[in-house]
Amino acid sequence: MEEDYGNTFDSNATRYLKTIDQATKRMSVLVKALLMYARIGRDQKLIFTDLNRILSEVLSDLENLILNSNAKIISDPLPSMNVYEVEFRQLIQNLISNAIKFSKKGIDPEIRIRCEKEEDYCHFSVQDNGIGIDSKYVDRIFFIFQRLHLKEEYEGHGIGLAHCKKIIELHNGRIWVESDSEVGSNFHFIIPNLN
Structure with missing residues (x-):
């Protein structure tokens, strides 16, 4: 509409069109994210997977983000185990990218990935030196579309940790x-x- 009638609109109409366009783009992103959330685990099979390979691929995919933020990522050797490979990859990518995104201003992000293998399960942790989360919000962050910060402060839609929770539940974990x-x-x- 703006292309066809742009010269005939006053500044208010142009501003309204721009607002509508931005809202439409945000809604499109949210709908796509919601579809991704709904599809987690659909038609997938457990695959015996080297989790070190998954981590290496994630770090390669996040290379620009890691370099631009000067992030340091250290990992214990990870086991091979039966996982839903695509979803596990998304889990690791979400946790690492969040750790970088929510870093403290002026401090290089440091991320430590640990794994303790027990007889019946593996206990993983992804630790960062970022801004932290107020204790009153720690349960809320795993629900879809929950944001603790303004979009102007940190990009995102409040979907990543909800994905993580759903992926872990798909693996019968917590x-x-x-x-x-x-x-x-x-x-x-x-x-x-x-x-």
Whole structure:
């Protein structure tokens, strides 16, 4: 409409059209994210997977973000186990990119990935030195479309951690966070040894 009639609109009409266009684009992103959320685990099979390979691929995909933020990522050796590979990859990517996104101003992000293998399960943690999460919000962050910050402060739609929770539940596991604004956040998740 703006292309065809742009010269005939006054400044208010042009501003309204721009607002409508931006809202439409945001809604499109949200609908796509909601569809991705709904499709998690659909038609997938457990695959015995080297999780070190998954981490390496994620780090390669996030290379520009890591370099631009000067992030340092250290990981324990990760096991091979039965996982829903595509979803597990998304889980790791979401946790690492969030750790970088929610870093403290002027401080390089440091992310530590740990894994303790037990007889029946693996306990993973992704720890950062970021801004942390107020304790009154730690349960809320895993629900879809929950945001703790303004869009102007941090990009996003409040979907990533909801994806993480759904992925962990798909693996019959659980996820939680320990957080402190002084030291950052530590996201824990447990995945049983699935067959």
